[in-house]
Amino acid sequence: MLLLGAGEIGEKTAKAFQSRGAARLTVASRTAERAMGLAAELGASALPWELVPTRLEDHDIIVGSTAASGAVVTAAHTATAMRARPAQPLFLIDLAMPRDFEPAAAELENVFLYNLDDLAK
Numbered sequence: 001m002l003l004l005g006a007g008e009i010g011e012k013t014a015k016a017f018q019s020r021g022a023a024r025l026t027v028a029s030r031t032a033e034r035a036m037g038l039a040a041e042l043g044a045s046a047l048p049w050e051l052v053p054t055r056l057e058d059h060d061i062i063v064g065s066t067a068a069s070g071a072v073v074t075a076a077h078t079a080t081a082m083r084a085r086p087a088q089p090l091f092l093i094d095l096a097m098p099r100d101f102e103p104a105a106a107e108l109e110n111v112f113l114y115n116l117d118d119l120a121k
Contacts (some may be wrong), residue, residue: 003027004052004072005065006034009095013063014042019090026059028052030066056081056090063093064100075104092100093119 001022003014006029014025025044029035032048034044039046056062056077066072073092078101083091087110094101094115106113 001025001060001063002047002052002056002059003038003065004062004100005096006031006038007031007065007067008079010065011038011042013065013093013095014044015025016040017063018042022061024043026055030068031070053077053080057084060088061091061093062101063095065095066100068096068098068100070098071100071102073101073103073105075108078102078105078111079108082111086110 001017002012003025005043006027018025025042026047027035027039027044028049030049035046062099089110089112092101092105092111092113099115105111
């Protein structure tokens, strides 16, 4: 699992996934110190923010919980990741407002994008 954002929502989400058996967790944040701090607390690894687009393919679940003003993962980033893992599904869980993932990513084969509205249902 890759966690984008090291704030309270991200931390609670990561802990929930870990309590349900998520074995490998990576934390990325625009602030490296926050990513490293949360990663240390969770027994996870930290990923430099600028490497996020090139490492999406390494994860089965990506959770977006940043305070960014717009999408941090584009449909193009997601398409590139899927070319490296075409037979493996990728789950994107967008907990951010505004959204961290471009909605067009959901149109890609084997990509499943869920946002807050979907989770509320």
